[in-house]
Amino acid sequence: MHCRLAGCRGAAARLALLFALLALCLGVNATAPALPGYRLAAQDLHASVKKGALRWHAKAQRGAEGALRRSHGSELFAEREANELAIEKARLTGTRPAYKLTFWGCMVAGALSRSVAQVALHPFNVLKTLLQTKGSFAAVLPLTVADLTRGAGAQFLLSVPTGAFHYAVLEATKHAMTDVFPATSASATAVFDFISSSAATTFSSVLSTPTMVLTSRIMAGSYPNLLSGIGSICKESGLRGFYAGWLPGLVQKIPSYGLTWVFFQQAKDLHFRFFKHEPSDGENFWLGAIAAAGSVTVMIPMDTVKTRLVTQTAGSARHYRGIIDCFRTIARTEGVGAFYNSLTPRLASVVPMIGIQYGILCLLTRKMAEGSIGEGARRAQEAAARAAALGGPAASPESPLEVAEESTTYT
Numbered sequence: 081m082h083c084r085l086a087g088c089r090g091a092a093a094r095l096a097l098l099f100a101l102l103a104l105c106l107g108v109n110a111t112a113p114a115l116p117g118y119r120l121a122a123q124d125l126h127a128s129v130k131k132g133a134l135r136w137h138a139k140a141q142r143g144a145e146g147a148l149r150r151s152h153g154s155e156l157f158a159e160r161e162a163n164e165l166a167i168e169k170a171r172l173t174g175t176r177p178a179y180k181l182t183f184w185g186c187m188v189a190g191a192l193s194r195s196v197a198q199v200a201l202h203p204f205n206v207l208k209t210l211l212q213t214k215g216s217f218a219a220v221l222p223l224t225v226a227d228l229t230r231g232a233g234a235q236f237l238l239s240v241p242t243g244a245f246h247y248a249v250l251e252a253t254k255h256a257m258t259d260v261f262p263a264t265s266a267s268a269t270a271v272f273d274f275i276s277s278s279a280a281t282t283f284s285s286v287l288s289t290p291t292m293v294l295t296s297r298i299m300a301g302s303y304p305n306l307l308s309g310i311g312s313i314c315k316e317s318g319l320r321g322f323y324a325g326w327l328p329g330l331v332q333k334i335p336s337y338g339l340t341w342v343f344f345q346q347a348k349d350l351h352f353r354f355f356k357h358e359p360s361d362g363e364n365f366w367l368g369a370i371a372a373a374g375s376v377t378v379m380i381p382m383d384t385v386k387t388r389l390v391t392q393t394a395g396s397a398r399h400y401r402g403i404i405d406c407f408r409t410i411a412r413t414e415g416v417g418a419f420y421n422s423l424t425p426r427l428a429s430v431v432p433m434i435g436i437q438y439g440i441l442c443l444l445t446r447k448m449a450e451g452s453i454g455e456g457a458r459r460a461q462e463a464a465a466r467a468a469a470l471g472g473p474a475a476s477p478e479s480p481l482e483v484a485e486e487s488t489t490y491t
Contacts, residue, residue, distance in 0.1 A: 157185030158452035167453065176352045179449035186251045187244040189444040194243025197437035199236045203228035204429030209299040211422040212387040215414060231298035234306035238291040245287055247441070250280035250341075266349065270342050277341040278334045289329055290322040293390055300391045316393070325390035328403045332382040336375050343371030344438055361443050368438030369431045376430050381419035383426065384410070 162180040170177035181189060198205075206228050210220045254276040261268075281288075294309045303309035313321040347367040351359050359367060376383075385406045392399055400406040410418050 155182075155452050157182055157188060157448040160452040163449045163453050166449075176348065176358055177449075179445050180255065181251065181445060181448055183248055183252070185445075185448050186248040189441055189448070190247025191240045191244035192444060193437045193440040194246070195236050195239040196440060197433045198239045199232055200436055201429045201433040202232045202235055204425055205235075205433075206230060206299045208422045208425040208429050209296055209387060209391070210301075211425060212384050213300050213391050215418065215421065230301070231295050231306075234298055234309075235295050237306070238287075238295065242284055242287045242291050246280045246284040249283050250276050253279045266346070269349075270346060273342045273345050274338040277338040281333050281337050282330065285326065285330055285333070288333075289326045292329060293322055293324055296387060296390050297393070302391065302393055324392075325386060328382070328386045328389050328406075331403065332379060332386045336379040336383070339375040339378070340368075340371050340434060343374055344368050344434075347371055359442070361439055364442045365435040365439040367435075369435035371438075372431045372434035373427060376426055377423070380423050380426055381407075384419045384422060387422075 159180050159182055163177075166177045166179060169175070207220070207223070210223075211217070214220055254272055257272050257276065261272075293313070294303075294306060297303050298305065298309055303312055317324070344367055347370060348359055348364070351363065351367065385403060388406050388410070389400055389403070398409075400409060
């Protein structure tokens with residue numbers, strides 16, 4: 081309260097001084113019209129005071145706009161200065177703007193995109209899990225709606241923190257690396273994308289592994305619901321039980337998630353170079369789906385091994401001792417084709433799921449970033465889009481902040 085009163089008194093004092101100087105200028109102009117030196121000095125003083133008043137007004141206006149944005153939460157989720165600079169760089173170089181969200185913005189975007197995508201494709205994920213654990217359609221069918229939606233609530237509940245933490249770590253790692261080693265080529269950017277995805281997958285495995293264990297066993301029919309699964313695992317194995325299959329999970333997820341993310345980022349760059357504009361929300365869906373299809377086809381044998389190890393319990397008829405033993409046992413007893421039994425439902429679940437997840441992720445990132453920038457940067461963004469459509473970078477070297485200041489009018 082004391083600080084607020086002190087600020088008000090300071091503003092009042094500055095206004096009083098401003099009006100006193102204006103009055104002095106008017107008085108000198110009125111009382112000394114015949115004195116040549118005094119009139120010229122009065123005009124200079126009047127111009128200086130007017131210029132100072134305009135600067136003060138512009139500063140106050142920018143402060144009010146910043147306070148309004150903060151009150152609406154736009155700068156809570158995205159960094160205004162970083163996004164304005166990203167738009168300026170994109171305008172000058174003819175590339176896609178690299179938007180930057182805050183930690184909380186990344187958490188929100190990651191949580192919403194992952195949870196919505198996981199729940200939307202949950203029935204296909206159930207079918208994939210049943211095929212990987214039971215071996216064939218004959219052993220799985222018939223299936224009811226209750227079977228296909230089993231564990232959907234647990235999937236949504238557990239996907240929120242996992243998705244939030246994963247995307248926040250991914251973006252923090254990527255920005256930390258680019259700050260130290262600026263990426264100057266497409267290959268360097270791809271390496272950074274893969275490393276940041278791998279780091280995010282590793283750190284978020286603290287949350288994603290228990291999620292995978294619980295949801296996979298619920299979908300396989302081992303537990304009826306989330307609470308029952310938590311209780312059974314605590315009773316049978318303790319805390320270690322929630323991390324069953326942690327190593328094979330990482331072995332499968334690190335290259336799978338990393339390749340998918342790299343393919344997606346590279347696909348967006350190719351799209352921008354060919355079509356001269358950023359991908360739309362629908363196009364982001366298809367680019368994410370294509371990226372997922374490639375990585376799933378490569379990684380499906382490891383995904384089958386991971387699922388077998390994660391879903392086995394103390395009472396399972398067949399017990400695998402590890403990754404190598406699981407590979408050998410499946411190949412010896414069921415044949416190599418068993419690794420690919422679940423490829424079709426895996427593609428049916430993962431391809432649209434990644435498309436939805438990345439589409440929502442890009443939509444939220446763009447909306448939060450655009451909500452944080454000023455009007456000058458918004459015009460610079462439009463100029464960048466026009467320049468890209470014409471096949472080259474924008475010619476004007478003005479920064480978004482300069483554009484914003486020059487476009488301000490006073491009445």
